[in-house]
Amino acid sequence: MADESNAAPVAATAATEAEVKAPTAKKQRSPRRPKAAAESVQASSKASAAKPRxxxxxxxxxxxxxxxxxxxxxxxxxxxxxxxxxxxxxxxxxxxxxxPAEPKGTKSTKPIPAGDELADLVQLEEENQRLRKQLAEKLRAENAELRKRLGLD
Known part of the structure; x- marks a missing residue:
């Protein structure tokens, strides 16, 4: 019996919900602008605002x-x-x-040599080259002697 008394109001509620959920007409939106036109409008406004110098x-x-x-x-x-x-x-x-680009940790604070100092520097470079050649010849001779003693030649 309790079921019959509750059935009437539920049926009435279902009918009112159906009326409320009836589809309504959707609001129409204006169509989008084409992308190319939109980009040109943005580009022209940006160009006038801040032009790179x-x-x-x-x-x-x-x-x-x-x-x-x-x-x-x-x-x-x-x-x-x-x-x-x-x-x-x-x-x-x-x-x-x-x-100027310098390697990190190295700072060249040496002054540029003057004319006389430059000549001395060139002379030292020549002496350095001569001594390197002399050392290389001595090492080759020792190397050859050791090869003979070991019988590698």
């Missing part, structure tokens, strides 16, 4: 010198870089490229 080597060195002078006069590095109109990353990139 290429600096010559002379301009780079001038800007680096300007920054160095501002820093030595007591200004901060960040302010000097901003006043030069470049980014910090660009500054460090240029600064690293301006230094």
């Amino acid at each position: 290429r600096y010559s080597e002379q301009e780079k060195s001038e800007k680096l010198k300007l920054i160095e002078t501002q820093v030595t006069e007591g200004g901060t590095l960040k302010d000097a870089i901003k006043s030069a109109g470049i980014s910090e990353q660009t500054y460090y990139h240029w600064k690293g490229a301006a230094k």
